Amino acid sequence: MKMFKFLAELIFPHRCLGCSEYLEAAYLCGPCLKKLPVRSRLECIGCRRTVPGGITCPDCRPHYSLNRVFIVSEYHDPVVSGAIKALKYRFLPELAKPLAGLAVNYIQDQSALHRISFAGENFAVVPVPLHGRRENWRGFNQAALIARKLAEHYRLDYGEHLKRQNHSIPQAQIDDSHMRFENVKNAFACVDPSLVRGRSILLVDDVCTTGATLNECAMILKKNGAASVTALVIARG
Template sequence: MLRSVWNDFVGLIYPRLCLACQEPLVSGENHLCTGCRAELPYTDFHLLPPEQNPIGRRFWGKLPIRHALSYLRFVRHGRVQHLLHELKYQGQRDVGTALGQLYGAELHATGLAADFDLIVPVPLHPKKLAKRGYNQAAAFATGLSDGLKVPAGLNILRRNTNTKTQTKKNRAQRWENVATVFEVENPGQVIGRRILVVDDVLTTGATLEACGAALLAAGAAEVSIAAIACADR
């Protein structure tokens, strides 16, 4: 009783805010308000057959993947862009964890957890990791692990080169930028395993493709990919 009263008092002084719209959360809401939960641009790609999955088609002829998943559609100047900005540049790693938990629970409810043995985030270069303080893809992977009930391997992949930003590059340039920069730390951890590789945003898919190729080369049985949001090409 006293703890509840104290929490209510603290909430009046330091209200919890929705991660998407920054409006105060009410009792029973966590991370996202009810309005944002209802209005976020969900993809529902996990409900589509592979031949109808638009991000799955981006990998045709490039990387054999089992599932191609994205929780949200990236909409410029909308809630999703704000969420990703908070995650990557404002120190709000809870954004990635919360979205991962929500999406993981949704994927678990559809039975997809049985298709994955391990969740692996796209790594940051140590210099960038030290500057940011955390890996936003690892935050998403941690949340997915909680929701899917599938273990996460946060240090499976290593980025050997501190690549330049991908933002203004076309697909060929993006692939050239990341094609040889990832390697598996310990192949024994991935041999024969079905791995879900995750990142914050999927655009051309070059980064996830390079990570998936490294995992398959190290002996992974199969690779799937997932992102918080996918952008139109």
């Protein structure tokens, strides 16, 4: 990890991903950070139709275990997608902080509209896990970095209650939506059912496309007793 970090800083000096300004110790300057788009539209995880509260619509509900999905920003925004890619592939874990901050802004907006609240529910924040081999290669799990910061901000329980039990092809390398669902079948397991039983889960990941990974995680969590599963992702591809 230290070697990756050294090489990343050598090859990619601290320049803003938005305006290319040289920075001392960050990759997003204040003005560009404020310009990052925050979504207002809520959509169904399955058909992507606009729905109230980000719920899984009645047509898609038989096929999805997720109760709701919240999508923070727009992947087609070059700074948002650039930050996510730099976090994962340039090994820059410090980018988790501004992305988590963007999620906080989004949650504040949705809370003001009474679409989301952590009050009165027994929430646990759970990241989508990486396989150990991939996490060792990267040096961190980007979803866990973001999830932990959200849990700290909202004073919610954080737990890595899921584990990835097989090393499958990365979803980003699969174009066919059906194959994405097949690729993650039986990929996850619950670490300790007693830690999720009866709880509302906020499942966090950096990016989703079809929602196959989120759905598989939600199915495992519910099989192990979770009361509900709400997903929050930074962007949707």
